[in-house]
Amino acid sequence: MTDLLIRDCQVLQIAARTPQAVVLHEQDIVIHGNRIQLIQPTNLADPSHFRQVIEAHGMLAMPGLINTHAHVPMVLWRGLAEDVSIDRWFNDYIWQLEGNLKPDDVYWGTLLGQIEMIEGGVTSVADHYFHMNLAAQAVERVGTRALLGWAMFGSQGVEAIEQAAEFVRRWQGVANGRIRTCIAPHAPYTCDDDFLRASAEQAEKLGVGLHIHAAENMEQTRVSLEKRGLTPIQVLEQTGILNLPTIVAHACGAHPDDIEILSQHRVGIAHAPKTYLKLAMDIAPVLDFRRAGIAVGLATDGAVSNNTLDIWESLRLIALMQKDRANSAEVMTIPEALYIATRDSARVFGLDGELGTIEPGCLADIILVDLDGVHHQPLHSVEATLVYNTRASDVQTVIVDGKLIMRDRHLLTIDKLEVTRHAQTNMERLARRQADRRIQTYNL
Amino acid sequence: MTDLLIRDCQVLQIAARTPQAVVLHEQDIVIHGNRIQLIQPTNLADPSHFRQVIEAHGMLAMPGLINTHAHVPMVLWRGLAEDVSIDRWFNDYIWQLEGNLKPDDVYWGTLLGQIEMIEGGVTSVADHYFHMNLAAQAVERVGTRALLGWAMFGSQGVEAIEQAAEFVRRWQGVANGRIRTCIAPHAPYTCDDDFLRASAEQAEKLGVGLHIHAAENMEQTRVSLEKRGLTPIQVLEQTGILNLPTIVAHACGAHPDDIEILSQHRVGIAHAPKTYLKLAMDIAPVLDFRRAGIAVGLATDGAVSNNTLDIWESLRLIALMQKDRANSAEVMTIPEALYIATRDSARVFGLDGELGTIEPGCLADIILVDLDGVHHQPLHSVEATLVYNTRASDVQTVIVDGKLIMRDRHLLTIDKLEVTRHAQTNMERLARRQADRRIQTYNL
Numbered sequence: 001m002t003d004l005l006i007r008d009c010q011v012l013q014i015a016a017r018t019p020q021a022v023v024l025h026e027q028d029i030v031i032h033g034n035r036i037q038l039i040q041p042t043n044l045a046d047p048s049h050f051r052q053v054i055e056a057h058g059m060l061a062m063p064g065l066i067n068t069h070a071h072v073p074m075v076l077w078r079g080l081a082e083d084v085s086i087d088r089w090f091n092d093y094i095w096q097l098e099g100n101l102k103p104d105d106v107y108w109g110t111l112l113g114q115i116e117m118i119e120g121g122v123t124s125v126a127d128h129y130f131h132m133n134l135a136a137q138a139v140e141r142v143g144t145r146a147l148l149g150w151a152m153f154g155s156q157g158v159e160a161i162e163q164a165a166e167f168v169r170r171w172q173g174v175a176n177g178r179i180r181t182c183i184a185p186h187a188p189y190t191c192d193d194d195f196l197r198a199s200a201e202q203a204e205k206l207g208v209g210l211h212i213h214a215a216e217n218m219e220q221t222r223v224s225l226e227k228r229g230l231t232p233i234q235v236l237e238q239t240g241i242l243n244l245p246t247i248v249a250h251a252c253g254a255h256p257d258d259i260e261i262l263s264q265h266r267v268g269i270a271h272a273p274k275t276y277l278k279l280a281m282d283i284a285p286v287l288d289f290r291r292a293g294i295a296v297g298l299a300t301d302g303a304v305s306n307n308t309l310d311i312w313e314s315l316r317l318i319a320l321m322q323k324d325r326a327n328s329a330e331v332m333t334i335p336e337a338l339y340i341a342t343r344d345s346a347r348v349f350g351l352d353g354e355l356g357t358i359e360p361g362c363l364a365d366i367i368l369v370d371l372d373g374v375h376h377q378p379l380h381s382v383e384a385t386l387v388y389n390t391r392a393s394d395v396q397t398v399i400v401d402g403k404l405i406m407r408d409r410h411l412l413t414i415d416k417l418e419v420t421r422h423a424q425t426n427m428e429r430l431a432r433r434q435a436d437r438r439i440q441t442y443n444l
Numbered sequence: 445m446t447d448l449l450i451r452d453c454q455v456l457q458i459a460a461r462t463p464q465a466v467v468l469h470e471q472d473i474v475i476h477g478n479r480i481q482l483i484q485p486t487n488l489a490d491p492s493h494f495r496q497v498i499e500a501h502g503m504l505a506m507p508g509l510i511n512t513h514a515h516v517p518m519v520l521w522r523g524l525a526e527d528v529s530i531d532r533w534f535n536d537y538i539w540q541l542e543g544n545l546k547p548d549d550v551y552w553g554t555l556l557g558q559i560e561m562i563e564g565g566v567t568s569v570a571d572h573y574f575h576m577n578l579a580a581q582a583v584e585r586v587g588t589r590a591l592l593g594w595a596m597f598g599s600q601g602v603e604a605i606e607q608a609a610e611f612v613r614r615w616q617g618v619a620n621g622r623i624r625t626c627i628a629p630h631a632p633y634t635c636d637d638d639f640l641r642a643s644a645e646q647a648e649k650l651g652v653g654l655h656i657h658a659a660e661n662m663e664q665t666r667v668s669l670e671k672r673g674l675t676p677i678q679v680l681e682q683t684g685i686l687n688l689p690t691i692v693a694h695a696c697g698a699h700p701d702d703i704e705i706l707s708q709h710r711v712g713i714a715h716a717p718k719t720y721l722k723l724a725m726d727i728a729p730v731l732d733f734r735r736a737g738i739a740v741g742l743a744t745d746g747a748v749s750n751n752t753l754d755i756w757e758s759l760r761l762i763a764l765m766q767k768d769r770a771n772s773a774e775v776m777t778i779p780e781a782l783y784i785a786t787r788d789s790a791r792v793f794g795l796d797g798e799l800g801t802i803e804p805g806c807l808a809d810i811i812l813v814d815l816d817g818v819h820h821q822p823l824h825s826v827e828a829t830l831v832y833n834t835r836a837s838d839v840q841t842v843i844v845d846g847k848l849i850m851r852d853r854h855l856l857t858i859d860k861l862e863v864t865r866h867a868q869t870n871m872e873r874l875a876r877r878q879a880d881r882r883i884q885t886y887n888l
Binding site: 075077079086115120274310329375388419423431 | 523560765
């Protein structure tokens with residue numbers, strides 16, 4: 001018996017090098033264990049040879065979406081920091097609200113955010129937050145894939161790095177490899193060079209990568225240059241961070257020299273355009289990154305800036321905003337945007353060639369999207385509708401690591417009501433802003 | 445017997461002048477005929493005195509959304525003109541594709557677009573297209589509200605104006621007033637001054653307003669100034685268009701002097717930001733318009749640029765893009781964006797104080813939105829979630845002119861399958877691009 005047959009679907013295929021998208025029709029996808037075994041025309045396989053069969057006529061199968069930078073438990077505060085500058089957003093809101101955080105909140109917040117992501121077809125997330133042992137427990141339970149990094153500020157001292165290392169040792173590769181880990185210093189503006197250097201050394205020792213915010217806007221780059229003659233990206237290079245596989249969140253303030261540096265290292269850029277617009281930050285030069293061969297992945301960032309964890313929105317906005325910035329409707333074409341959403345996001349996530357494509361041998365993280373809705377009709381172009389029309393609510397079925405975790409929009413691994421009730425019960429406690437409990441200061 | 449009771453809902457209230465949003469809890473809305481009679485705390489009304497009762501516990505009631513500028517039947521071509529400049533978009537795609545248009549396509553295309561809008565909570569649309577007698581029949585059937593203008597090019601001569609006038613005489617006020625009409629010359633770059641003047645005179649004679657594209661981008665303004673020493677807005681002023689209530693679509697290329705002119709006339713600006721980004725046009729100076737007291741309404745434009753008719757996306761993008769352009773996260777606040785989406789869009793639509801607010805005496809165009817979805821939870825701010833989290837698929841129930849037209853996402857006035865099948869049947873014929881059938885040329 002083979003494990004799973006997805007019967008009679010369309011399959012989105014994204015070419016490995018030049019961005020090019022093709023849709024195959026009337027296909028079966030054969031899954032064995034946690035991997036894709038075969039894609040073949042419908043009716044060659046005998047459904048009775050499979051433990052489980054999903055009839056997927058009219059559905060599009062595509063790689064599960066990858067969120068390359070988030071702070072998932074921050075869904076607990078969404079809607080609480082609105083219409084404020086980035087300084088106030090940090091100092092008057094986020095870092096005061098986070099003073100209320102208990103380890104248990106990370107568990108329930110992760111579950112809540114994971115449910116939102118599953119319902120929107122996001123099967124993998126690179127999450128950067130606190131108390132990540134509890135995030136890992138939530139991911140283990142819910143059945144998705146995650147790259148988890150325990151966020152650290154320089155002010156916490158080397159004990160924080162030791163704690164993060166212990167987390168890595170405990171959780172790396174757990175849950176059949178669905179959980180991977182990394183070392184996650186917060187940013188060059190909250191970690192001094194010694195701390196960054198120690199983080200890189202620890203990551204190297206552990207054999208994992210890093211995940212860090214850097215050059216979030218031009219102002220950070222300007223101030224860094226003024227204060228120390230180095231851009232934030234140069235700081236990452238000099239402290240050894242870039243010697244290891246690293247996710248750099250945002251890089252909206254990347255200097256042309258930085259792009260040269262980034263292109264020479266195994267760096268992936270996480271791109272979260274809704275946050276950049278909402279906080280009136282700069283928009284990262286994605287076209288320049290890609291010309292330089294740097295991997296770019298879609299991201300949401302946390303839900304206190306975004307205010308959702310919806311990767312479809314990020315996909316739409318990367319296309320729209322790159323056209324806007326280039327003053328050309330001809331750039332960031334549909335195939336290129338889909339390439340970023342799939343293969344390139346997998347590269348940023350550190351699973352290049354394993355995720356982000358539906359091919360024999362790849363990990364079986366697959367979503368089925370219903371394109372029958374009137375907002376897609378008539379369906380002249382599947383590719384166009386994926387970038388410009390598809391909503392999270394069009395995702396019907398989600399498979400991660402070969403296992404069904406949502407079917408026809410019913411969650412199979414978690415009780416949604418229990419999780420939302422838990423979040424609602426704790427709303428009031430979590431929403432109290434208290435200046436004396438602020439966990440950090442944003443002061444470039 | 446009173447007609448309709450919406451029981452135990454939350455009600456979004458937007459203040460009439462300063463943008464300010466409040467949510468009332470546990471309210472009943474009493475509707476008689478096509479108007480709102482009363483909003484009062486739940487349990488004061490006896491449900492047995494009503495012909496129809498909608499239990500709306502947990503739902504938010506808000507004014508039906510208004511799409512102040514669209515070309516609804518263009519849904520028939522969505523996804524066919526991608527990643528091209530505005531010149532090629534017109535000359536190589538749209539105006540060739542429109543050579544295939546038959547009157548019947550307008551009927552079925554309007555129905556298809558109307559279904560998409562109803563499902564997304566859009567109850568009114570200002571539609572600017574061809575064969576509008578068939579659009580009117582579709583609107584009459586489906587039960588929504590529309591302001592319809594028969595699009596005209598100067599090259600069609602005065603017969604086009606006469607045909608449009610006949611349409612106005614036939615359809616103005618039909619369907620209990622749900623259908624209103626206007627005169628709709630295409631744009632200053634496709635209509636000469638005599639044609640614009642004749643259009644304005646005809647509108648005045650008929651006692652209706654106008655709906656026109658103008659200053660769609662800076663380039664149009666620049667070329668107009670170069671060729672004739674007038675901006676497109678000044679052309680509208682000089683030809684008498686602005687002496688009548690007029691919807692100006694886009695005005696992204698509005699000059700500071702234009703803003704002064706617009707503020708002195710009964711002009712509403714229709715704002716369709718997704719189109720502007722997708723075609724790499726300029727973003728209209730909405731903050732300047734509003735400072736000058738000019739009404740701004742949300743719009744989608746046609747689905748060959750947008751590619752949907754989703755006003756929630758326009759709402760999100762007006763907020764995000766105005767922050768981006770102003771380099772300030774503090775502008776276009778949530779209450780201001782909601783004000784534009786409701787009261788100000790009603791003003792652009794020509795029904796100021798009648799639509800866009802839930803108050804006794806207003807027309808009963810109301811939608812019920814489900815904010816229980818995980819992507820809204822925990823719900824710290826209803827206002828924030830409406831701007832940044834809500835999807836078209838969250839709209840559950842739609843009432844127009846006092847009548848239920850969608851209930852719990854089931855359409856009550858139209859067979860969705862019949863309409864989508866019709867569109868699918870005609871896809872191939874409509875998608876053929878033929879240079880020799882091009883209906884116009886974009887050549888500033």
